[in-house]
Amino acid sequence: MNKDSKILILGSGGLLGSAINRTLIKQGYTNILTPRHKKLNLLEKIEIEEYLKNEKPEYIFMIAGLVGGIQGNNTRPADFLYQNTMMILNVLEATKNNCPKAKILFPGSTCIYPKENPQPINEDRFQAGKLEETNKGYAVAKGAGVVACQLYRKQYGIDTICVMPTNLYGFNDNYDLENGHMIPTLIKKIILAKKNGDKKIVLWGTGNPRREALYSDDCAEAIIYLMNNYSSEQIINIGTGFDYSIKEIAEIIKSIANWDGEIKWDLSKPDGTFEKRTDIQRLKKIYPNFNPISLKDGVNKIINDEEQLKRILS
Secondary structure, three states: OOOOOOEEEEOOOOHHHHHHHHHHHHOOOOOEEOOOOOOOOOOOHHHHHHHHHHHOOOEEEEOOOOOOOHHHHHHOHHHHHHHHHHHHHHHHHHHHHHOOOOEEEEEOOHHHOOOOOOOOEOHHHOOOOOOOHHHHHHHHHHHHHHHHHHHHHHHHOOEEEEEEEOOEEOOOOOOOOOOOOHHHHHHHHHHHHHHHOOOEEEEEOOOOOEEOOEEHHHHHHHHHHHHHHOOOOOOEEEOOOOOEEHHHHHHHHHHHHOOOOEEEEEOOOOOOOOEOOEOOHHHHHHOOOOOOOOHHHHHHHHHOOHHHHHHHHO
């Protein structure tokens, strides 16, 4: 990408999309399109066709999607399947029809890997086994998006690349207690408990499953690097290569927030996949300088930022 290349970020208001926008601006890119949902509904094929016909971007970060945690995936599995599948298919078809020379980057998710995996999980595990039931709709949709990108590359020559980010957290996260992911939900519950003077919170499951935690701006840097330096149908994991138990993550957040209450675990609630640590050897071969910050440093950045604290407490 040149600094004045026309770059389109679909999903620029979310966690990863906003991180990509911030990082592109820091790196000196000057021609960035960031249409929001009210201006461009990706579920409406006519809208995305017209938008790409008029704008003709050279690079497209297809980050938009319906996302959520275990509860959201359990209660709205068909919505997660339909919306995420239709959005990427509409974008690919509109790109083929209106700006076929554009390069597209599409993020899947490590949840598209089978429920049972050797650890760490390498990219060849895609489509190699049964999925975790608690997020099947989302996982199937993201997997369909990856396959669609590969097939549009094969049949139409669209330069598509697919990445598999691990669990992300960072600025502009979704702190909704019903639909948020694990790390922002933990942050909000602990911050609220401290604010309200509560001495106990209850979290789902046993706390024993292990999760990676990647700061969104670090993921954005890797994604921009790959957009500039990678072109292949092979998917690329983006992670840290190490993980924590959910109990350990909760204790790290509790310590940084300086909350002295007790964490109880509701064993009647599901744990989800026990472990899904990513193998990032392929990424490190392409981007050897990739060096994400620690969970402690990332949570510190969030909790000590006035605007993010307002977002958490809103």
